[in-house]
Amino acid sequence: MVSKKVKITDTTLRDGHQSHLATRMRLEHMLPIAEKMDEIGFNSVEVWGGATFDTCMRYLGEDPWERLRQLKKVFKKTPLQMLLRGQNLVGYKHYADDVVEEFIKHAVSNGIGVLRIFDALNDVRNMEKACEVTKSEGAHAQLTISYTISPMHNLEYYVDLGKTYKEMGADSICIKDMAGIISPQGAYDLVSQLKEKVGLPVQMHCHYTSGMASMVYMKAIEAGLDVVDTAMSPLAMGSSQPATETMVAALKDMEYNTELDLQQLSNIADYFKEVRKEYTEFDTGDNSVDVNVLMYQIPGGMISNFKTQLAQQKALDRLPEVLAEVPKVREDFGYPPLVTPSSQIVGTQAVLNVLAGERYKQVTNEVKAYMKGQYGKALGQINSEVRKKIIGDEEPITCRPADLLEPQMEDAKKEVADLMQQPEDAISYAILPAVAKPFLEQKMAHATKLDLEKAEAGPKNGKPATYPL
Numbered sequence: 001m002v003s004k005k006v007k008i009t010d011t012t013l014r015d016g017h018q019s020h021l022a023t024r025m026r027l028e029h030m031l032p033i034a035e036k037m038d039e040i041g042f043n044s045v046e047v048w049g050g051a052t053f054d055t056c057m058r059y060l061g062e063d064p065w066e067r068l069r070q071l072k073k074v075f076k077k078t079p080l081q082m083l084l085r086g087q088n089l090v091g092y093k094h095y096a097d098d099v100v101e102e103f104i105k106h107a108v109s110n111g112i113g114v115l116r117i118f119d120a121l122n123d124v125r126n127m128e129k130a131c132e133v134t135k136s137e138g139a140h141a142q143l144t145i146s147y148t149i150s151p152m153h154n155l156e157y158y159v160d161l162g163k164t165y166k167e168m169g170a171d172s173i174c175i176k177d178m179a180g181i182i183s184p185q186g187a188y189d190l191v192s193q194l195k196e197k198v199g200l201p202v203q204m205h206c207h208y209t210s211g212m213a214s215m216v217y218m219k220a221i222e223a224g225l226d227v228v229d230t231a232m233s234p235l236a237m238g239s240s241q242p243a244t245e246t247m248v249a250a251l252k253d254m255e256y257n258t259e260l261d262l263q264q265l266s267n268i269a270d271y272f273k274e275v276r277k278e279y280t281e282f283d284t285g286d287n288s289v290d291v292n293v294l295m296y297q298i299p300g301g302m303i304s305n306f307k308t309q310l311a312q313q314k315a316l317d318r319l320p321e322v323l324a325e326v327p328k329v330r331e332d333f334g335y336p337p338l339v340t341p342s343s344q345i346v347g348t349q350a351v352l353n354v355l356a357g358e359r360y361k362q363v364t365n366e367v368k369a370y371m372k373g374q375y376g377k378a379l380g381q382i383n384s385e386v387r388k389k390i391i392g393d394e395e396p397i398t399c400r401p402a403d404l405l406e407p408q409m410e411d412a413k414k415e416v417a418d419l420m421q422q423p424e425d426a427i428s429y430a431i432l433p434a435v436a437k438p439f440l441e442q443k444m445a446h447a448t449k450l451d452l453e454k455a456e457a458g459p460k461n462g463k464p465a466t467y468p469l
C-alpha cells in the first residue's frame with residue numbers, strides 16, 4: 001500500500017472554542033494541555049486570529065500577544081497557525097498597509113508560522129499585501145478560497161482563483177467552507193481540479209453545521225487533499241469542525257493513515273471534556289444538524305445573530321422572513337460569500353429590510369461602504385437600482401480599497417504612547433481602538449499596582465512572575 005498520508009491541523013484552541021464557546025477559552029485552560037498536543041504530530045495547530053484577538057481584550061482581560069508568546073514556549077515542534085482576514089487583519093474593516101505590515105511582522109516574531117489569509121469577497125487585492133509580508137517574514141502563506149454557492153461561483157472560477165494564488169506566491173491553498181455547504185462530490189471535483197491545474201498543497205477547513213463535513217473530507221482525500229482541519233471531539237461537530245479522533249480512526253486502515261496515536265488523542269479529549277464544563281454560560285450546547293444550512297446555505301453563526309437581533313426588537317416571529325430575505329440581499333450585493341465581515345453586512349441588512357417593511361429604506365454605514373466598493377469587488381453584479389438607492393449618484397471606487405488609506409501606525413503610536421508597554425500595544429490599538437484602549441488602561445493600572453507591591457515586599461520577592469495555571 002503506497003502511503004498518501006493525510007495531515008491534520010487541529011483547531012481546538014481557535015475555531016473549536018470560537019464555534020462552541022463564543023471564543024471564551026482562556027490561556028490558563030490551554031497551557032496545561034499544550035505540551036501533550038505538541039507531542040501528537042499535527043501538521044499545525046490553529047491557536048490565534050479570527051475572533052480570538054478581539055475577545056481576548058474585550059472580555060477576557062488577556063493580552064493576545066502574550067497568549068501567543070506563552071503558547072509558542074510550549075509548542076516547540078508544532079507550527080502555530082492563525083486565521084487572518086486579509087486587509088481586515090483581525091478586525092472588521094480595511095486597515096492601511098503599514099498596519100498590515102506591522103501586525104504580520106509581530107505575529108511572526110511572536111510565534112506564528114502559518115498564516116491562513118482570506119478575504120470575504122475573494123478579492124485578491126485585499127490579500128496581496130498580507131501575502132507579501134508573510135512571505136518576506138519567512139512564514140507560510142496559505143491563501144484561501146472562501147467557498148460559496150451561487151449562479152456565479154463555478155469550478156472554473158475557483159480554479160482560476162487558485163492559479164492566481166500560486167502566482168501571488170502562496171505556499172498552499174485552503175478551501176474554507178465556513179457555512180458547511182460544500183457537498184462531498186463538490187469537494188471531490190474542486191480538490192481534483194486544484195491538484196491537477198494548480199499543483200499546490202490543498203487543505204480543507206469545513207464546518208460540521210450541515211452534518212456533511214466528514215463525508216466531504218473523505219471524498220476530498222480521495223481526490224488528493226493534503227491536510228484537513230479538525231477539532232478535538234469535545235469541541236468538534238455542531239458548528240465546529242469534524243472530530244480529530246474520528247478522522248484519525250477512519251483513515252487508519254487506508255493508505256491515507258495519519259499515523260497519529262489515538263490513545264494520546266483520547267487523553268487530550270478527556271481534558272477538553274472537563275474544560276468545556278467551565279464555560280457553560282457561553283456554550284451553545286447544540287451539536288445537532290442545522291437544516292437551515294442545507295436549505296438556505298446560511299451559516300449557523302448568522303442564524304444565532306438573527307435571533308439575538310430580532311429578540312431585541314421583540315420580533316423573533318419574523319425569523320422565517322429574514323431567512324428568506326438573505327438570498328435576495330445577497331443577490332443584490334453580487335453574491336458575496338457569507339463570512340466575516342460580509343455575513344454581518346448582509347445579515348443586518350436582511351433584518352432591516354424585513355423590519356422596515358421596505359427594502360433598503362434603512363441601511364448601515366457598512367452597507368454604504370460596501371456599495372461604494374470600499375470592501376472590494378464582489379464576483380457578481382451589484383444591483384444598480386439598489387446601489388443608487390443607497391449611495392445616490394456617487395461613483396464607487398474601482399481601485400484596491402487600501403490604496404486610498406493613509407498610513408495609520410504613527411498616529412496610533414502617538415495616541416497610546418502613555419499606555420504602551422510593548423510595541424504590539426500600538427498595533428492592537430490601530431486595529432481595535434475602542435476595545436484596546438480600555439484594555440491597555442487596565443493593563444497599565446495593573447502593572448503599576450504590581451510594581452508597588454513588589455517595592456513594598458522588598459528584594460526577596462523579586463522572582464519573575466509566572467502565569468497562573
Ligand code: CO
Pocket residue numbers: 015178205207
Ligand atoms: Co472556521
